[in-house]
Amino acid sequence: xxxxxxxxxxxxxxxxxxxxxxxxxxxxxxxxxxxxxxxxxxxxxxxxxxxxxxxxxxxxxxxxxxxxxxxxxxxxxxxxxxxxxxxxxxxxxxxxxxxxxxxxxxxxxxxxxxxxxxxxxxxxxxxxxxxxxxxxxxxxxxxxxxxxxxxxxxxxxxxxxxxxxxxxxxxxxxxxxxxxxxxxxxxxxxxxxxxxxxxxxxxxxxxxxxxxxxxxxxxxxxxxxxxxxxxx
Amino acid sequence: xxxxxxxxxxxxxxxxxxxxxxxxxxxxxxxxxxxxxxxxxxxxxxxxxxxxxxxxxxxxxxxxxxxxxxxxxxxxxxxxxxxxxxxxxxxxxxxxxxxxxxxxxxxxxxxxxxxxxxxxxxxxxxxxxxxxxxxxxxxxxxxxxxxxxxxxxxxxxxxxxxxxxxxxxxxxxxxxxxxxxxxxxxxxxxxxxxxxxxxxxxxxxxxxxxxxxxxxxxxxxxxxxxxxxxxxxxxxxxxxxxxxxxxxxxxxxxxxxxxxxxxxxxxxxxxxxxxxxxxxxxxxxxxxxxxxxxxxxxxxxxxxxxxxxxxxxxxxxxxxxxxxxxxxxxxxxxxxxxxxxxxxxxxxxxxxxxxxxxxxxxxxxxxxxxxxxxxxxxxxxxxxxxxxxxxxxxxxxxxxxxxxxxx
Numbered sequence: 275x276x277x278x279x280x281x282x283x284x285x286x287x288x289x290x291x292x293x294x295x296x297x298x299x300x301x302x303x304x305x306x307x308x309x310x311x312x313x314x315x316x317x318x319x320x321x322x323x324x325x326x327x328x329x330x331x332x333x334x335x336x337x338x339x340x341x342x343x344x345x346x347x348x349x350x351x352x353x354x355x356x357x358x359x360x361x362x363x364x365x366x367x368x369x370x371x372x373x374x375x376x377x378x379x380x381x382x383x384x385x386x387x388x389x390x391x392x393x394x395x396x397x398x399x400x401x402x403x404x405x406x407x408x409x410x411x412x413x414x415x416x417x418x419x420x421x422x423x424x425x426x427x428x429x430x431x432x433x434x435x436x437x438x439x440x441x442x443x444x445x446x447x448x449x450x451x452x453x454x455x456x457x458x459x460x461x462x463x464x465x466x467x468x469x470x471x472x473x474x475x476x477x478x479x480x481x482x483x484x485x486x487x488x489x490x491x492x493x494x495x496x497x498x499x500x501x502x503x504x505x506x
Numbered sequence: 507x508x509x510x511x512x513x514x515x516x517x518x519x520x521x522x523x524x525x526x527x528x529x530x531x532x533x534x535x536x537x538x539x540x541x542x543x544x545x546x547x548x549x550x551x552x553x554x555x556x557x558x559x560x561x562x563x564x565x566x567x568x569x570x571x572x573x574x575x576x577x578x579x580x581x582x583x584x585x586x587x588x589x590x591x592x593x594x595x596x597x598x599x600x601x602x603x604x605x606x607x608x609x610x611x612x613x614x615x616x617x618x619x620x621x622x623x624x625x626x627x628x629x630x631x632x633x634x635x636x637x638x639x640x641x642x643x644x645x646x647x648x649x650x651x652x653x654x655x656x657x658x659x660x661x662x663x664x665x666x667x668x669x670x671x672x673x674x675x676x677x678x679x680x681x682x683x684x685x686x687x688x689x690x691x692x693x694x695x696x697x698x699x700x701x702x703x704x705x706x707x708x709x710x711x712x713x714x715x716x717x718x719x720x721x722x723x724x725x726x727x728x729x730x731x732x733x734x735x736x737x738x739x740x741x742x743x744x745x746x747x748x749x750x751x752x753x754x755x756x757x758x759x760x761x762x763x764x765x766x767x768x769x770x771x772x773x774x775x776x777x778x779x780x781x782x783x784x785x786x787x788x789x790x791x792x793x794x795x796x797x798x799x800x801x802x803x804x805x806x807x808x809x810x811x812x813x814x815x816x817x818x819x820x821x822x823x824x825x826x827x828x829x830x831x832x833x834x835x836x837x838x839x840x841x842x843x844x845x846x847x848x849x850x851x852x853x854x855x856x857x858x859x860x861x862x863x864x865x866x867x868x869x870x871x872x873x874x875x876x877x878x879x880x881x882x883x884x885x886x887x888x889x890x891x892x893x894x895x896x897x898x899x900x901x902x903x904x905x906x907x908x909x910x911x912x913x
Contacts, residue, residue, distance in 0.1 A: 362747070362789060380723075380727060435901070468898065469749060470749065470750035470751070470783060470897065470898060470900070471900060471901060473749075473750070473751055473752055473755055473783070474752060474783070474900055476755070477752050477754055477755065480758070487754070487758070488754060488757060488758055488761065488775040488777060489758060489761045489762065489773075489775070490758045490759075490762065494759070494762060495755055495756075495758065495759035495762075495788075497756070497759060497788040497789045497792050498747060498787075498788055498789045
């Protein structure tokens with residue numbers, strides 16, 4: 275790989291967290307810039323133009339959700355929110371403001387790295403080419419060009435909305451998608467409040483595509499927030 | 507990946523950190539406040555008590571009149587006793603104010619009807635002044651005594667409540683501090699060993715110590731999460747976020763979180779087809795399920811774990827059963843109490859809050875939770891969700907394709 279390793283901007287005021295993230299991210303070959311406040315974070319973001327943001331929600335001089343909104347006015351780089359608050363409302367707000375994913379403190383390094391990779395992969399997928407027409411999740415194969423879904427070799431018949439839901443989740447594979455986002459993408463703005471549609475359709479998708487629908491491996495629930503299609 | 511998942515499962519609930527203080531202080535401070543408010547002596551009897559005093563005077567007069575005119579040998583002294591009895595009753599039941607009113611009314615009635623000249627307040631004989639005074643004093647004394655007894659009873663109740671909450675608080679503090687210190691000691695010990703002798707230790711030992719640090723920190727996280735959950739549920743500040751949810755969703759999510767803990771454990775999940783949607787706060791119901799399934803893992807003796815959801819009448823029944831030694835007879839209710847621990851449970855960590863949280867979550871949903879014995883051995887925990895209102899309609903497409911049975 276000739277291109278330089280991805281540059282991560284870590285906006286986090288707690289030194290303990292920076293202290294454990296620094297060696298971890300370096301060891302994985304990422305380049306790292308650090309900022310302790312929202313203001314210096316935004317400043318660094320403009321001058322260094324990082325490939326990914328790790329953003330703490332509770333900064334001393336401002337709300338991470340506002341920082342997310344500001345960043346989204348000019349950059350599409352993935353934002354992963356770190357939060358000790360963990361209230362579902364906060365997560366949903368951050369995601370709806372444009373964050374790509376969130377991690378609740380305390381989080382494990384394995385989890386962090388998995389989210390980082392998923393976010394960077396997705397960013398790379400979106401920008402250069404119009405998207406791979408065939409996506410795979412375990413033995414699930416989704417052919418976006420032909421609108422076909424297979425489990426193993428067996429074609430699976432989905433209803434129109436099941437298909438829309440699957441392709442919406444697949445477009446954001448690896449990251450969590452809020453109920454609101456999914457409702458907008460699948461049913462449109464008129465039905466945004468009817469999130470029980472979503473839950474019932476998820477049950478059906480799991481029954482059609484999961485090996486054991488009672489123990490989903492791919493269609494993951496993020497209680498109170500949304501769903502995530504696992505990506506590895 | 508596994509480790510990460512586990513941590514996330516644990517940390518999902520650390521959202522409530524700032525309220526930790528309240529669980530520790532709340533038990534002691536909040537409980538006595540209520541009785542002390544009730545303990546304040548009532549200064550003014552309600553209007554009803556005065557009406558009672560009036561009624562007493564009328565009733566006593568009627569009874570006295572009946573006795574006086576129909577029964578021979580009834581004298582004025584007997585009538586006086588009758589009135590004093592009435593005053594005593596009012597004093598004992600209604601308090602000082604009504605007792606004074608009752609005494610005055612009794613005196614007035616006695617004077618009107620039994621002291622010549624009749625039907626006037628004039629008094630012919632000075633000894634009746636003494637009668638009046640006695641009646642008044644009896645009223646005052648009895649009402650004062652009653653008041654005193656009432657205050658004493660309240661004080662006793664207050665101090666009993668205070669003692670109980672003190673006991674609860676000290677049992678909380680001792681179990682919390684023990685359960686916090688044990689993993690902390692392990693973390694500190696292992697970390698300091700690594701710091702001072704790390705280079706001299708073989709790689710496997712270093713790895714063991716690191717694993718211990720990770721596991722104990724995870725346990726601490728779980729403990730804090732449980733304490734916070736309990737606080738959140740008990741403080742009443744928790745607004746439930748209930749949404750129409752298929753019960754298979756929290757079950758599936760929780761089995762995902764617990765994947766590492768479940769390992770190769772024999773797990774049998776049976777979800778009946780066509781269950782109605784339930785209005786659930788998914789985060790809380792997941793916590794309830796995590797606690798029940800962790801319990802089954804811990805106390806199930808390594809045997810199979812059964813999870814079942816079915817419709818019985820109008821209720822959705824959710825059961826978690828294990829094949830372990832079961833619940834000691836007689837403690838089926840007590841295990842849901844805070845800080846209650848089965849005698850053998852000491853080593854497993856936790857402060858005995860898991861099932862208390864389950865009960866709080868069930869209650870918050872209008873559901874019931876009960877523990878029982880599995881036929882053939884083992885414990886069964888059963889949560890009964892009332893079906894409640896009909897869920898909102900679904901688009902036709904769903905109605906057409908919802909499978910009739912699922913596993």
